[in-house]
Amino acid sequence: MRPNKATHQQTKIHNRDLVLKTIFDHDTVSRAEVARLTKLTRATVSEIVAHLISEGLVEEVGYGSSIGGKSPILLSLAANSRYLIGLNLAQDKFIGAVVNLRGEIKDLVEFPIHNLDGEQALQLVYQILDQLITKGYHPLIGIGIGTPGLVNTREGVVVNAVNLDWQNLPLAGLLEAHYNLPVSILNDSQATAIGEYVYGNDHQTDRNLIVVNVKHGIGAGILINGRLFQGDGGGAGEIGHVVVREDGKLCRCGKYGCLETIASAHAVVLRYDEMIQANPAIYSSLKDTQIDLAAIETAFQQGDPLAKQVIYEAGAALGASIANLIGVLNIKKIVLTGDMARFGEPWRQFVQTAMMQSSFSRLAENTKLEIGALDFRACILGASACMLLDDYSLLFHLPTE
Amino acid sequence: MRPNKATHQQTKIHNRDLVLKTIFDHDTVSRAEVARLTKLTRATVSEIVAHLISEGLVEEVGYGSSIGGKSPILLSLAANSRYLIGLNLAQDKFIGAVVNLRGEIKDLVEFPIHNLDGEQALQLVYQILDQLITKGYHPLIGIGIGTPGLVNTREGVVVNAVNLDWQNLPLAGLLEAHYNLPVSILNDSQATAIGEYVYGNDHQTDRNLIVVNVKHGIGAGILINGRLFQGDGGGAGEIGHVVVREDGKLCRCGKYGCLETIASAHAVVLRYDEMIQANPAIYSSLKDTQIDLAAIETAFQQGDPLAKQVIYEAGAALGASIANLIGVLNIKKIVLTGDMARFGEPWRQFVQTAMMQSSFSRLAENTKLEIGALDFRACILGASACMLLDDYSLLFHLPTE
Secondary structure, X not given: OOOOOOOHHHHHHHHHHXXXXXXXXXXXXXXXXXXXXXXXXXXXXXHHHHHHHHOOOEEEEEEOOOOOOOOOEEEEEOHHHOEEEEEEEOOOEEEEEEEEOOOOEEEEEEEEXXXXXXXXXXXXXXXXXXXXXXXXXXXXXXXXXXXXXXXEOOOOEEEEEHHHOEEEEOHHHHHHXXXXXXXXXXXXXXXXXXXXXXXXXOHHHOOOEEEEEEOOOEEEEEEEOOEEEOOOOOOOOOHHHXXXXXXXXXXXXXXXXXXXXXXXHHHHHHHHHHHHXXXXXXXXXXXXXXXXXXXXXXXXXXXXXXXXXXXXXXXXHHHHHHHHHHHHHOOOXXXXXXXXXXHHHHHHHHHHHHHHHHOOHHHHOOOEEEEOOOOOXXXXXXXXXXHHHOOHHHHOOOOOO | OOOOOOOHHHHHHHHHHHHHHHHHOOOOEEHHHHHHHHOOOHHHHHHHHHHHHHOOOEEEXXXXXXXXXXXXXXXXXXXXXOEEEEEEEOOOEEEEEEXXXXXXXXXXXXXXXXXXXXXXXXXXXXXXHHHHHOOOOOOEEEEEEEEOOEEEOOOOEEXXXXXXXXXXXXXXXXXXXXXXXXXXXXXXXXXXXXXXXXHOOOHHHOOOEEEEEEOOOEEEEEEEOOEEEOOOOOOOOOHHHOEOOOOOOEOOOOOEOEOHHHHOHHHHHHHHHHHHXXXXXXXXXXXXXXXXXXXXXXXXXXXXHHHHHHHHHHHHHHHHHHHHHHHHHOOOEEEEEOHHHHHHHHHHHHHHHHHHHHOOHHHHOOOEEEEOOOOOHHHHHHHHHHHHHOOHHXXXXXXXX
């Protein structure tokens, strides 16, 4: 049941958004085609399109082919008629970008971070936003931020982000007051999921999607019927801190044996180092090197058996956890993203094999596991797009300068 | 985005359903209160209520109290104005019932089953429905069935129910043709979840709910925003066949170490028997008894340490799996149902303790784990109610005789 009565005004907005979404979903489309797809009358479509053109959101871009009769005028979204800012507050660097309505990154800045306290992290966010705003893209209609940790999106509060030393930080409110723009805060894996869903490899045809983001930490983002599902407390997809090995290693969350302690990029670096220390006689191409993920990737590609072993173990643990995702949700498309995706198809296969072994076969057989298309950009694009996903009103009530 | 244009007719139906839902949700309610809750005008509410009364769905049942002025007439759902049939095809018996619009069971039949083949199981379904239909409750508006196994609800097909020997059985189509009534088929755990949601302990205030049904097998039903979530293939909630112990026992699904092999009622009986056989010297009150779940329950209540151990192990494995549910969905209310619920609060505590140990603390702390209110009736009520949950049109287009 929808919660409220339907009014004439709601119907008008609904139909406007329906037309706009149809134009969003096509490179170019004619009014007649829009009418056919939306089941609205030609007259209603023409009226709405006229409004969208007067708002500068839609353009006439040429003529389509015709089967006899007049060639139809083609409409297209005016990609650069509005801009959004997206931020990805990653473990090792903060990245910010100006994005247009087609999800094209127009400008990008990044700052490496190291041991920031909470106040420094917040100041860096202001600094990035200041820089991006002065780039002169106009009109800017909103700011979207993907951050690690637990987020209350509705209230715009970062409940707990250990790495950034943020507790109950009303980030959206602070930024809205400062910049006079709507601000949306999301968990970074949830933002990444929206990014892959909207701008990745044709996922929107499926309506349901799981994105598993394997970086320093591990989180998932879940889209159900085209909308991000955040759970009752914003923590849906927090699979990184489920205990998968009772006798496992201490996790930064205080428990032992969380998925993150085995399958994350951080765990892989620690484990590789540990194996070298414990077995000085064993062959490793990285014996005298500073070990980081890039170095392990090189070793892995050169056939280093120790690297292969570590990546295998990490992938297998992740696959077993993904079996749980399949059992719980039976969503048939699962996308892997994050730093660990650099280990590519071999890693995906380790994950897939373990996933199949631990899953109810009938469900797993119909599940497609693939690597994401957008790397770090998914989080930026998702954070900026999320404000528009359910509600196009931002496009119409432009901020005053 | 809603998928289709909004029309005047849709608005009318939407508003009618909104009024009806409001009356459903109250024992009694006045027209003025309905108008206040729905934000519809008094005139619209009066018009809709007149229609509902003429359809026999709503009754005027007396006068409410008034703060000065005329006492308002109270409206109530006419609980016995329509009937539904619900079936629960359980492991050891088939149960069928006639249910009214308030979820009250008016009549109930049950048949113990033992080693039925697929055709016999189907014939028994016909037999139960024949019996219930001849009880004379009128009008009957639909049949809902909860069955173990994987179900394609949209097509009304039981894809795979091992116990019943059904493969790709178009059960809804067969029954609709035979009885000329709409038929809905659901996985039994999904049906149970709907039953608990609609008729259990005030769960609807939460909109999201997980019900974990622990019987011969184990399955969950997930309600998201008040609607059953079935996943892409109908298998959402199939947590019983996720491998939780790689060196575990053979499961009926062909894998080893599925959750069902440790935490189900069936597993508990097998494990208890096995422990007695393996340790003849150990104390057990059931040494010379036929071991079934009822016997273990008695022993458990008498303090039999072996029974306690077995129930503890089963509960702990279930709790660890529920930690995964919390990590994936962060739904704050989880209800336990099924045969294992006979072990009551001690079992719930075993589950809860393991759940807390394996969960991300911040999410688990806000999760409430409780035992269901409706026992076997939840499946029957949910199966029958599911047809109405999203769409009240069944109430208005009555079957012709």
